[in-house]
Amino acid sequence: MLNSVHDLGVSGGKKIHFRAHVKTHKTAQGTFKQLGFNLPASKITSNSILISTIREAHGLLDYQESIGKEYIKDICYSLPGCVLPILEQLSILTRRVENVRIFVDNVEHLDNLVRFGKPASRQRWSVFIKVDMGTQRAGLTTDSVEFSELLQKTQSPEVLEVVQVYGFYAHAGHSYASGSMEDAHKYLLDEIKAVNDAAQLLGKHAPSLDISKLVLSVGATPTSNSLRLAEEPVLTNFIKTNLKGILEIHCGNYCVYDLQQLSTGCIRDHEISGFVLATIVSSYKTRNEILADTGVMSLTREVSRFPGYGVCVKLEDILYKEPFSHYWYVARISQEHGILKPYGNSNSGVGDVKIGSKMAVLPQHACIAMGQFPYYFVVDSQGIVTDLWTPYQKW
Ligand SMILES: Cc1ncc(COP(=O)(O)O)c(C=O)c1O
Incomplete structure (x- = not known):
């Protein structure tokens, strides 16, 4: 991903930033890889992340402090x-890291920021408008009345005192x-046009603002x-000229x-790197079904174009085979159990699966x-466990 961002910058003739959602x-180890640290093949590094909980931030900052690094700065x-x-x-977080960015999408947010005053860092709040x-x-939406009102309010003296608009954010x-890379690319162009329009609108509300810094x-x-779509002239031209x-x-x-990403047609199955290790606990010849210890609590109720709650592949396929053979899928789930049925026309039979053996389940x-697991085993290309990563979960 870092290399794609770098290459887009080269073809568009502008430096493009990258921000990793964690x-x-x-985990700290996964985040540092996302940012390109200690990844020799990466053409760029980044110091910027997105968090979904404040606990993630403190966990990551504690870890990087403990190893004496400053990989995360934003x-x-x-x-x-x-x-x-x-x-x-x-x-409080603004005291621990160089830059904290926050999202605003309501005029009341600006009122709240004014009421709160500057954060502990004593810098102004750095705001992305969502x-x-x-x-x-x-x-x-950029064409809504609320959006115009919000932009206008960002320029009022009391808001400018405590808030600096850092930019616009779309997801x-x-x-x-999407069903293909081409579909996904149209959404990317829409995302870029939306934030670009937003910047121009802000420029109208604040003629003295240098929008090129947003x-x-x-x-x-x-x-x-x-x-990753090779030869994409529309995007590069847009970046160059608009x-x-x-x-x-x-x-x-x-x-x-x-599996949800596989459903978009943008990746191939052997690019999936995370799987749930299921233990086969029983099997039922008459109905050709298997019982495994993977239920709602590990696979959740998420779905996609792929059937059931997870698709099972042989452990050795995860390491060596491309593409995977899909043998079974998790057709029904209870709290702790999953009932596996043969996948498509795979001809899988319970006779081929040993009770007590393991299968890799690709989650939806x-x-x-x-989020259901207190730790993750990291395996190398030989299937050897080389590390154990602990996530900063919950709140
Ligand atoms: C606001 C926001 N930004 C970015 C992302 C990252 O999206 P993805 O996991 O599809 O890369 C998410 C994911 O839910 C999100 O909610």
Whole structure:
């Protein structure tokens, strides 16, 4: 991903930033890899991350302090949470790291920031305005009245006293519905156009503002993956001729992947790096079904175009085979159990599966499945466990 961002910068003739979302694995070791540290093949490094909980930030900062590193220098909290209890925690965070960015998508957020005053760092709050470009989750559409009101308010003297607009942020969550790299690329162009329009609108409200300094942050795993499309003239031309600010690409799931990403058509199955190790505990000849210890508590109820709650592959396939053979899938789940049925026309039979053996289950949604585990085993290309990573989970 870092190399795709670098290469886009070269073809577009502008430096492009990268910000890693750490929500999928929530570990220090994984985050440092996402940022390109100690990765010889990476053409660039980054110091910027997104967090989904404030606990992630403290865990990561504690860890990097303990090893004497300053890999992470810029942390953005990815929920527009400008309400007092959260602002208090974000304010404390500003004392621990060079830059903290926060999201705003409501005029009340600005009122709350004015009421709160500057954070503990005594710098102004550095704010990304969250743009909704079709996901209808957080954020405002650039053509809405609320958006104009919000932009206008950022320029009022009392707000300018405590708030600095750092840029605009869009996340095409709905790009998960893509069916190909080309589809995902259209969403990426939409993301970029949305934040670019937003910057121009702010320029109208604040003619003396240098909008070329605004950071325009976009991305989701499918849209960021579409940077791998070779020969993409529309995007590079846009960057060369129309881009008003500094482009930043952000994404998170790409460092693990899962069946939902496979469903987008942007990746191949052997690129999925995270799997749940299932133990086969029983089997039923008459109904040709297997019982495994993978239920809702490990696989969750996430779904995609792939059937069930996880697709099973042989452990050795994870290491050596490309593409994987899908033998079984987790068709039904209870709290702790999963019932496995043969996948498609795989002809799998219970006679081939030993009770007590292990299978790799590719989860539907890695970010949610990984949240169920207190640690992850890291294996090398020979299948040897080389490390154990502990996530900074919950709140
Ligand atoms: C606000 C925000 N930004 C970025 C991301 C990263 O998206 P992805 O995991 O698809 O890369 C997410 C994921 O949910 C998100 O909510």
